[in-house]
Amino acid sequence: MSVQIGNIDLGEFPLLLAPMEDVSDPPFRYVCKQHGADMMYTEFISSEGLIRDAAKSLKKLDIFEYERPIGIQIFGSDIEHMREASAISSQAGPDLIDINYGCPVKNVACRGAGASLLQDIDKMVAMTKAVVEATHLPVTVKTRLGWDDNTKNVQEVAMRLQDVGIKALTIHGRTRAQMYKGSADWTLIREIKKNPLINIPIFGNGDIDSPEKAAAWRMEYGVDGMMIGRAAIGYPWIFREIKHYFKTGQHLDKPTFAERIDACRTHLVKSIEWKGPKTGVFEMRRHYSNYFKGIDNFKEYRMKLVTAGTFEELEEILHEIEHNPKFENYVHSVEI
Missing domain, CATH: 3.20.20.70 (Aldolase class I)
Known part of the structure; x- marks a missing residue:
């Protein structure tokens, strides 16, 4: 009903x-x-x-x-x-x-x-x-x-x-x-x-x-x-x-690492579209640690994400994260 x-x-x-x-x-x-x-x-x-x-x-x-x-x-x-x-x-x-x-x-x-x-x-x-x-x-x-x-x-x-x-x-x-x-x-x-x-x-x-x-x-x-x-x-x-x-009654697979990056990137793009490049980039900073919660050895990248000042810089960092071999273990399934 x-x-x-x-x-x-x-x-x-x-x-x-x-x-x-x-x-x-x-x-x-x-x-x-x-x-x-x-x-x-x-x-x-x-x-x-x-x-x-x-x-x-x-x-x-x-x-x-x-x-x-x-x-x-x-x-x-x-x-x-x-x-x-x-x-x-x-x-x-x-x-x-x-x-x-x-x-x-x-x-x-x-x-x-x-x-x-x-x-x-x-x-x-x-x-x-x-x-x-x-x-x-x-x-x-x-x-x-x-x-x-x-x-x-x-x-x-x-x-x-x-x-x-x-x-x-x-x-x-x-x-x-x-x-x-x-x-x-x-x-x-x-x-x-x-x-x-x-x-x-x-x-x-x-x-x-x-x-x-x-x-x-x-x-x-x-x-x-x-x-x-x-x-x-x-x-x-x-x-x-x-x-x-x-x-x-079954568990869906957890989002892959690629899905996390994709959702984060989409959120960033929409943030800039709605708030403009400066505010959109700045206010997105509160979300990065949540999107990548539970991922080992991520502190260095989290710091990069929250200090980057432009979409271009952020896109470059996300691309680097996506292709970093140390995160290969997270490609198929990431636990929250």
Whole structure:
């Protein structure tokens, strides 16, 4: 049975790419889409930034046809500003609008946005209603279990947000107090999914980093799909590996060394196309160690990659890596 968000058909058990600040930009989304992500989101975008036409916020509205279905994720602390941001985002032509009620970082949560709204459910409901009313698109929400262990109120959140019109809910299995530490707990996510009064898709998020875990948790927690974040950084093959395991019960071969270089090069090219040669090269530096994680004797090349200043230099380094005999053992299979 297909999962539907409004009129968007996501197939039987969709794998979603999480919106991650400074990561989930169009170049990164491109390589994840190539390797099986079913739906993706922009980096979260400040409602304040959109309203005052801040260049950085407006740039994040860039979406491309090959990315569909894609959602624009917005966050903020002011209800009217979120209403305006919803309308502005809708004009960029996404398939849905997503509200971030999950970001735990200080400069978001301590300004009354993101996970902070878990401390004021009435305001969260009013804000969500405003966003829903301001757009013709489906509205979804991403949130956490609660603010801390004493206030795990996500069940109330799910019911009340469904009542004001959201079409799907993604739940990260940690509280705001946990940040990204400890283990994600999906037991409350399962309870929400089992609640007969909940009729929207429920997606689980947090700690999905292998095909085996994805398959086990799919059975154990009964969610409609999964959102994958950190495990996809430098390893977009996670999506195709999970899908293959679901289908066959077998492990797909790990990406070859050549595939790693190809994905890295594609990411670099897309980064330069979207950001320009200077910024594109500079901002790609955060990704190299992830693409070549676990490869012995790679430090020298990692240093070269993060200090190169032009595409031509980087292309030369990647070519040299590709043809270096000391990496021959990695040609057929590389473990992460």
